[in-house]
Amino acid sequence: MTSYPLPYTAFLDRIKTGELPGLKCDDCSGFIIPPNAVCPDCGSSKLESHSFSKKGKLRTFTVIRVGPTGFQVPYIVALAELEEGPWVMGNVIGLDPANADMTLIGRVVSVGYRLIDNQAGEGPDEGVAFTFEVGDD
Numbered sequence: 001m002t003s004y005p006l007p008y009t010a011f012l013d014r015i016k017t018g019e020l021p022g023l024k025c026d027d028c029s030g031f032i033i034p035p036n037a038v039c040p041d042c043g044s045s046k047l048e049s050h051s052f053s054k055k056g057k058l059r060t061f062t063v064i065r066v067g068p069t070g071f072q073v074p075y076i077v078a079l080a081e082l083e084e085g086p087w088v089m090g091n092v093i094g095l096d097p098a099n100a101d102m103t104l105i106g107r108v109v110s111v112g113y114r115l116i117d118n119q120a121g122e123g124p125d126e127g128v129a130f131t132f133e134v135g136d137d
Helices: 009-014
Strands: 022-027 047-051 053-065 073-084 086-092 108-117 128-132
Touching: 009 022, 009 128, 047 108, 053 086, 073 108, 086 108
Parallel strands: 086 128
Antiparallel strands: 022 047, 053 073, 053 108, 073 086, 108 128
């Protein structure tokens, strides 16, 4: 049986305390978020727990105008590059999607989260979705 350095329940618990947890690879020094059993860069399982800074830069985004059932549209889905290097996906909050334009690219963001109920009935009872608040630069 595989031993995980940061199981999902521990990942979720640490997020709820205000941390942004992930992993760092001992072999290639790569960072991993959300946690995984092996490093996606080199395949190593020599991983240690790491807390990320919760700051990054918005690298790309799209405005979702037709979404899945249960989602209020429009909303902004984005990728942000954390200060430590890895990219994470999340929703831009606090910004009207009608005002989303290319000036968002490269803007500093703060990473937060919101909890999501697992309505599928498989896996954990709750999940996490990352959120990004755009800074004033």
